[in-house]
Amino acid sequence: MAVGSGHPADALSSRTVVIAPDKFKHSLTALEVSRALARGIHDVRPDAPIDVAPIADGGDGTVDAAIAAGFEPLPVTVVNAIGTPVDSVVARRGRQAVVELANTCGMSTLPGAALHPMTAHTVGVGQAIAAALDHGCDDIVLGLGGSASTDAGTGLLVGLGARLLDRDGLPVEPGAAGLGRIVAVDLDGLHPGLRDARIRIAADVTCPLLGPEGSVAVFGPQKGLTGEAADQVEREIDEFAALVQELSGRDIRTLRGGGAAGGVAATAYGLLDAEIIEGAAFVLDILGFERHLGGARVVVTGEGRCDDQTLHGKAPAAIAHLARRSGVPVFLVAGEIAMSEEGREKLGVQRTWSLMEAAGGDRAVALAEAERLLAEVGRQIGATL
Template sequence: MDQSRSRIVVAPDSFKGTRSATEIAAAMAAGVRDALGSAVTVIECPLADGGEGTLDALAASLDAEVIEVRTLDAIGRPRRARVAKSSDGKIGIIEAAEANGLPHVCDVDLQPMRADSYGVGLLARYLLDDGVSEILLCIGGSASNDGGTGFLSALGARFLDAENNEVALGAAGLADIDSVDLSALHPRVAEVTIVVALDVDNPLLGPEGAAAVFGPQKGAGAEEVAAIDAGIEHLAAILHAETGTDVTAIPGAGAAGGLPACLVPLLGAVLMPGSDMVMRAIGFADLCSDAVLVLTGEGSFDSQSLRGKVVAGVRRATPADCPVVVIAGRVALSPQQTREAGISAALSIAPGPARFDELSISTTELVRNTAAHVASMYAAFAGVPTTSATQIAS
């Protein structure tokens, strides 16, 4: 092997519910070193996709200060949430789930018609008041289905019914909206660029849309899913009439309960896969430009992995001639589906039939062992001496 190209990059997402991306990357790197020793250089590059962990990944790459501020959860209860601000004060970072995340409202019965994104808007208001010129908004993991109306309301927008009264927050009020009043919108919104990090590319409406796919995760039954979808469709029509922008045609507009539906036409927000946002911030393309192998992964490698998640982003950013191997807690795609996605192979860390709680206990060790297997297989084909072979030779 050409030693000038002996770089292996490990770039996983978190294994949600078990280990952070940083912990998984360290375990992968340890496994590669177990197999190959000093024969390669291993670069650890923990990633995130716009959901859990994205704020930390971006804050680390931008050397940003993390601050706790007051806000509200998805059902209006006070809580404290983290935001971050770059050292030059120009870039603010929000992880929406810090405010309206699903875990924060799981202590009570889920309320899919009531839950809103108002608390996320309060975080944006804080950063606007603090003078940032760009907001990186990571929206995965939300509990709301309000099309972004709560977010805009926190910034001063008013969603009015036919009698000029403000409608209820949450999905429950969407069908009553007749017009949008932006006269009291925060004065700095027009000066600030908002970049929205998406963790999925689902459309706003229909069988793959915000309500149908994610509504049940947020507590919506069949009737509520239909009501949410109809309400968001009505909102989209109002926005189209008032701004000329058809948000139903925008890939990713269905993320986070349709949060982008209001942000794109009313605030001029730019949508971007969250994994791409993080990779751009850390210079991932340069890190893997001369890599001979890239390892990535997440808790479950399935069809959603190919729709805006870290795995898809890693494949896009990695040179076409460099193999990308996925290590996951669960592999739900067939070998053919994996190859069609440009992934060389996908391996589960499970040594055999096992429950989630059993795998959770030993996640780090299992990831390390699996990475060592991958590195050994790579070495066999590339002619790289493994650690054991070197020791035997000596």
């Protein structure tokens, strides 16, 4: 019985099963998914060599994936989306740091997953970046995903030392509620380490900041932002975008991926000269994922829900692309599969399994018994080997 992680391809059997899922949101981490599938496979094929390589796409689990790839954990204390101090971690290797919004001020840091659509902010992720800069890191990768706020990145700026000012020159609290009062952004207090730092935004979505496919319209409802309040925030983000353009000369309104994490990506691009990159591709690169494929018989990947959005920067699509290029078959396991036939064809996987189907269409069972259902899927996969 051989379960490994991070082994070079020449140390793996030519019949290796590579298990590389993303998290199953609201249910299991990527590592928990991997282990459940591995247990099931070993129930029927105890001799099958398995390479466990959990992945992420810039959202929840990105720091864990970096640590699994050899980065060192750097503990930090920051504030969550409602200002409560929380212990978090940054991944560090040399002068490169991976910072995650989800584990600093994301939805998972809020007690009881309560929604605070107008007051939630991203100060904590700015504080985490500042901590990485304090430790000498000048290559910062910020993973976005799992956001609890729609503050247009104003909290990020405050966490890095900027000030948001109203027409009387008084400070404005970050968060959606204060957006309409901001008439100036004082950047003089920004962390000095930013001057020589490279910042990349690892985003898991491609939506723009504004419009019918923008941050408020698409992700606002998940954060409790709906109706007239959503319309107001949309208008005020537009006004803030005009201010960013005045300061930087950059129009962030239609930037591809700018709507990630409630507009954090757009503001980081506009005022911090950040580059937006595809989150899944970055994580696979730091994992050196292609080395896992050299001796692979099959790759098993997946995420909580697979739909046509999976094709746009999500981890399973990136895995499938690399595997196809290496001639390795791909099996897809998801909590729910709601993908069109065209989408399935583009994804190019050989077989699919859905926990919702295994649970008879009962979502509550699929969530509560995901580990058991994944082990059963693992047994079915093992029977095909």
